[in-house]
Amino acid sequence: MNTQPATRPAFQDRHILVTGAASGIGAAVARQLLAQGARVSAVDLDETGLQRLHAQAPHRAASSRLEDASGHLWTARLDVRDSAQVEQVVAKAQAALGPLDGLASVAGILEMGEVVDLDDAQWQHCFDVNATGVFHVCRAVARRLRERRAGAIVTVSSNAAATPRAGMAAYAASKAAVTQFSRCLGLELAPYGIRVNIVSPGSTDTAMQQAMWAQGSSRAAVIQGDPSRWRLGIPLDKIATPEEIAAAVLFLLSDQASHITLHDLRVDGGATLDQG
Template structure:
């Protein structure tokens, strides 16, 4: 009404898992820069830049524990308000080994974070979003979830499972007004990738490897974490209000959009 004071809409509240990692920290910063209040979760509370003070709350979060996740999500909503956005970024990549030589512990540890962790957090947050009739969820997967990679059976399988879980979640929550999408990066210049390369520079991935059936990266460069973060922010935003169950590849064309 004319003459009445306007009530400012509440700021969006986002939860980001794996916030201490290369992509996770970039997602935290991008969401904070977009105007959201961000809860940055990791096994140890991540250290965030001082300029993010007031916009980012760092918390300890173990995505492999259903009890810890439920407790933390309830605490966040009690103290900060309703969660409107969730970015599942937590992920692990163990040393590569042939599929027939995978040990049980490596398989279980990979799935505990990359797949079960996504389920734990999405379930806790998604139940609350569905009750309110609004919300957006993005799971950061990998193009390895759609394209087989030599020596990465556990990682590929875990990311494929997380992507499909997220798509089913999007289907089931669509009627409740909640969207769920996937962002699948390719090679991204993060500490995890550099550890996997064991001293070789990221540019070694650009040309591809015939013996490993990798075609390389058509755009000719490895992604920066910020490029992946911007895709996550887009799918969480109102600009993507009619997009759900989508898998957005951010890999420079490395998977040939397969």
Template sequence: MVPQSRNTTTCLVTGAVGGIGAAVATALATIGHPVAVLDRDERVLGTGERLRAEGAASHAIVADVTDADAVLAAVDTTERHLGPIGVLVNVAGILRTGPILELSDDDWASCLAVNATGVWNTGRAVGRRMRDRGTGSIITVASNAAAVPRVGMAPYAASKAAAVMVTRCLALELAPHVRCNIVCPGSTDTAMLRSMWSDPEDDRGADRTVAGSPEQFKLGIPLGRIAAPEDIAGAVVWLAGDGSRHITMQSITVDGGATLGV
């Protein structure tokens, strides 16, 4: 990959070890952005190495978004290596599934810590600097489950709904110079989605996802396919750029119609 053009705006992408996060980082790097990739999984170092090998300016950071001090340090490191952060993309997330009556307190707390408090921590750390510089774009990758109830996904859905509202409130407080928006994916071909299948290696799980599950009150996908991570990345890149300069506090759902436009 050789960057198509040279953008000077530095981007920080959390949850970038794989899946949507890695796809977002790659898409931003492809159009020339310097990209810092962050994850608590040390394999994110490999993501950074790959981007650099493909011609991008990239820096990888092992850090946990639930740790406010670690996030502050990561922001300092990013700006020291790549320059002022102009785009923040919150992708880091975890999933805990099961009935509410059977899940543990830790399942609930963990989802809130990563999916919601993580957005709080990064938004505050980067948002202060964007406010002082008078420019920036923040995009949170949430989920269509933030707006539609899901059987067996209460901690995940609730934490993603919280992430949506934190992002919208941040947008209001940082206006007029910093924009904050949300991308809400539906079923996307990632390790997280496959962990919900009886056999993560069996691609027929995608067919069952597309067909839907009436017993779980879950519709199928009208477009007839699950998303690729790159489909989500495309929406993120657009929200990060000048083409969406008059859009803030908005949520774009990328789910093939699974939630019927809700």
């Protein structure tokens, strides 16, 4: 007879806000959190993707409308570039599912092009979403976590934040800003018992990556690397799945990482030789 006590799900009844939750890594984070007992507030600009997440979620109720709490999941449209909207949505999330215990800041966009060809709008768009948007969301959540003197924040950056990539200056610079911002935030929140960490993925099989392939690259080319562009291949010989990146996010949010803060966890199959 098995006398071992039942294992408590890792995130049982913890409330985590996930940005960029409509697809890719963000959706994978939301699904894995729900599977481990969390209450999840999933936000994104893509309402169709959020409705799909809502329909697939466990513990769902009959309603699939945005901003309806359905069991352990609450969804809402959010433009992270709008600081007032961020504050409103975070407040609504807490009203729907209770005080926040953590944040997975995943929302991000890609603008490609060599510096001499980038226009002002591309550069600004990258920073508005990838850097300023992260600031808006982290600030709103950190204010609430600080009041409770507990919690964890994980921001999703990129291995491009530390390794130069031709044709990706706007993206890489915006992600470098995210990485250093997160470390500074972690220093400020450490006295309150709040941890802040970074996950830096490499090439991952998402819509963003597939858009790059549509511009002349390919899965095989990414794995093999391109010496003419000063880009190494991937030693593990595969592209990451969103679920693999999400697992790293969950680890840093969890109690298993209770003595880890300010850490940048690179998840890229060895593509940058773990240097940066």
